[in-house]
Amino acid sequence: MARVEILVTISSDQDIVVARQKGRSLALELGFSSGDATLIATAISELARNIVSYAGSGQIALKDVQGSTRVGITVAASDNGPGIPNVSQALRDGFSTSGSLGLGLPGVRRLMDEFEIVSKPGQGTNVVVKKWRP
Amino acid sequence: MAKRDESSELLRELVAHLRQNRTQLREEWVGRISETRLLTAMTKEEIFAEATSVYDSYVEALETETFEALQAYARNLSERIIPRGVETHEVVGIVLLLRDVLGRSLFAKYQTDFKKLNRILDAYEPAANRIANTVAVGFVQERERVIRQQQEAIRELSTPVLQVRERLLILPIIGVIDPQRARQLTEQLLRGIRTNRAKVVVIDITGVAAMDVTVANHLVQTVEASRLLGATVIVTGLSPEIAQTLVTIGVDLGKMNTVGDLQGGIEQAERLLGYKVMALAEPS
Amino acid sequence: MEVPILKQGAVLIATFQAALSDADLNHLRSALVQQVVRFRSRGVIVDVTAMDVMDSFASRTLREIAHMIRLRGAETVIVGIQPEVAFAMVQLGLTLEGVATALDLEEGLAYLNQKFKTMK
Numbered sequence: 001m002a003r004v005e006i007l008v009t010i011s012s013d014q015d016i017v018v019a020r021q022k023g024r025s026l027a028l029e030l031g032f033s034s035g036d037a038t039l040i041a042t043a044i045s046e047l048a049r050n051i052v053s054y055a056g057s058g059q060i061a062l063k064d065v066q067g068s069t070r071v072g073i074t075v076a077a078s079d080n081g082p083g084i085p086n087v088s089q090a091l092r093d094g095f096s097t098s099g100s101l102g103l104g105l106p107g108v109r110r111l112m113d114e115f116e117i118v119s120k121p122g123q124g125t126n127v128v129v130k131k132w133r134p
Numbered sequence: 135m136a137k138r139d140e141s142s143e144l145l146r147e148l149v150a151h152l153r154q155n156r157t158q159l160r161e162e163w164v165g166r167i168s169e170t171r172l173l174t175a176m177t178k179e180e181i182f183a184e185a186t187s188v189y190d191s192y193v194e195a196l197e198t199e200t201f202e203a204l205q206a207y208a209r210n211l212s213e214r215i216i217p218r219g220v221e222t223h224e225v226v227g228i229v230l231l232l233r234d235v236l237g238r239s240l241f242a243k244y245q246t247d248f249k250k251l252n253r254i255l256d257a258y259e260p261a262a263n264r265i266a267n268t269v270a271v272g273f274v275q276e277r278e279r280v281i282r283q284q285q286e287a288i289r290e291l292s293t294p295v296l297q298v299r300e301r302l303l304i305l306p307i308i309g310v311i312d313p314q315r316a317r318q319l320t321e322q323l324l325r326g327i328r329t330n331r332a333k334v335v336v337i338d339i340t341g342v343a344a345m346d347v348t349v350a351n352h353l354v355q356t357v358e359a360s361r362l363l364g365a366t367v368i369v370t371g372l373s374p375e376i377a378q379t380l381v382t383i384g385v386d387l388g389k390m391n392t393v394g395d396l397q398g399g400i401e402q403a404e405r406l407l408g409y410k411v412m413a414l415a416e417p418s
Numbered sequence: 419m420e421v422p423i424l425k426q427g428a429v430l431i432a433t434f435q436a437a438l439s440d441a442d443l444n445h446l447r448s449a450l451v452q453q454v455v456r457f458r459s460r461g462v463i464v465d466v467t468a469m470d471v472m473d474s475f476a477s478r479t480l481r482e483i484a485h486m487i488r489l490r491g492a493e494t495v496i497v498g499i500q501p502e503v504a505f506a507m508v509q510l511g512l513t514l515e516g517v518a519t520a521l522d523l524e525e526g527l528a529y530l531n532q533k534f535k536t537m538k
Contacts, residue, residue, distance in 0.1 A: 013439045013440035013441060014439045014441075016439070016440070016473075017437045017438075017439055020471055020473075021437065024470070024471075034502060035321060035501075035502045035505065038470065038471065038500075038502040038503060038505075038506050039502075039505075039506050039509065041470065041471045042471050042472070042473055042506040042507075042509075042510060045471055045473040046473055046474060046510065049473060049474065049475060069275060069278070104474050104510060104511075106511075107474075107509060107510035107511050107512075108510075110509045110510070111506065111509050111510065134282060134314075320505060321501065321502075321505060324501035324502075324504055324505060325501050327501070327521070328500075328501055328521065331521055331522075331525070333521075333525075355508040355509070358508045358513045359501075359504040359505055359507070359508045360504075361513075361519060362499045362504040362507060362508070362513070362514060362519050363499060363501065363504055363519070363521055364497070364519050364520035364521040364522075364525055364529075365521070
């Protein structure tokens with residue numbers, strides 16, 4: 001199967017919609033169920049939203065990923081924003097910066113199968129999440 | 135680099151040979167297939183048709199030295215023959231037979247030039263092995279996918295969402311709940327709420343084997359998701375131990391509708407539904 | 419994107435579409451409140467059947483709509499959340515707490531009628 005890579009520039013709230021719609025399409029193309037495609041699109045929406053809210057602009061890369069016996073999708077959200085000062089705190093459920101759900105990272109982690117984040121103040125943020133097709 | 139060129143050159147020669155002798159080699163192969171009693175689930179015509187496709191894909195893979203098309207074909211083929219009852223050893227068997235038939239024809243052709251035969255085999259063998267591997271793996275993957283699908287279907291059948299009265303669903307949860315099953319239960323229930331337009335759902339957990347934090351979380355999520363679809367959830371069969379677990383993970387039991395046993399839960403559900411019916415029937 | 423807001427007696431019905439941006443949602447929030455005031459509506463139904471994704475912003479906007487409309491003396495019901503969307507929402511921790519929900523338009527209207535009776 002041909003490798004797919006879709007890059008979406010995120011700089012406005014409209015891009016959030018574009019990114020999640022492309023994510024849903026790719027997920028369905030890769031054979032994910034409609035329910036899983038919704039989970040993936042929701043995760044993308046939250047990640048894109050973080051980029052707009054905290055960094056102003058960034059990028060979301062959508063890729064198919066081939067395991068030895070299964071197929072999956074990778075979503076990489078990256079930006080050159082201020083970075084997250086305390087990543088482990090941000091990952092703890094219930095933590096919020098502004099009284100709402102804050103970064104929603106614990107939620108994004110629940111939606112997907114794998115979750116990785118690299119973020120340092122002054123060095124931007126990079127979140128990579130994966131979901132495998134059962 | 136020179137070796138690679140030479141290898142490609144030889145493969146080209148090999149491919150030309152295989153194309154020239156296509157009819158004869160294919161026939162020989164089909165003969166070997168029926169001799170060894172493989173693909174008994176298929177008719178002679180079907181075997182011939184598939185053999186032709188496999189042969190051509192095989193030669194093409196050798197020629198292009200790429201395997202995506204072959205992989206796609208292998209999956210496609212598997213999709214078709216798995217429902218017919220064709221098994222893994224048969225698929226591996228016929229591909230190895232083809233490899234042997236082609237190998238033998240190379241021996242026959244180059245038997246007078248031992249050096250050349252060796253070089254041709256050096257080029258042929260890795261490619262042929264990769265092909266056998268690709269087809270076998272493709273078949274196995276497809277088979278695994280089918281098995282997973284069947285397991286999913288069985289799980290669905292074994293966890294029925296019951297419509298007992300109009301607008302009332304009951305979901306008895308029995309046995310071990312792993313995350314996958316929990317998720318499936320929730321999805322089934324939500325679909326059921328929508329299809330049956332249920333206003334009240336009674337989830338009975340009397341039969342749940344073990345209630346740990348993960349399962350408790352799934353339960354809470356199911357209750358919350360049901361509410362988003364406008365349905366009220368009553369949880370029955372809550373033992374004191376389970377109630378403790380729920381409190382430990384921070385569930386506000388005051389917010390969750392709980393009743394001791396299933397019968398009591400159904401009665402409360404009917405009251406909830408009945409009450410609404412009465413209110414609307416009042417003259418305005 | 420124009421979202422149609424229909425008036426059915428004392429109830430306003432807003433049908434959200436699929437690809438609403440943040441700006442669209444903000445606009446909708448103001449429009450709905452304006453209409454409630456204008457028509458002195460007693461209830462609002464927000465139909466999100468077409469929304470294939472409900473993220474944190476959409477969820478917060480719906481809660482804000484309900485809150486602002488309640489301040490004007492009217493009741494809000496969110497209807498049509500799809501099973502898949504509901505599932506994704508609870509994974510994300512979005513529960514629309516404090517906001518009434520119903521299965522569809524019919525149920526939403528029944529809910530509001532019930533409410534109006536008790537509010538009399």
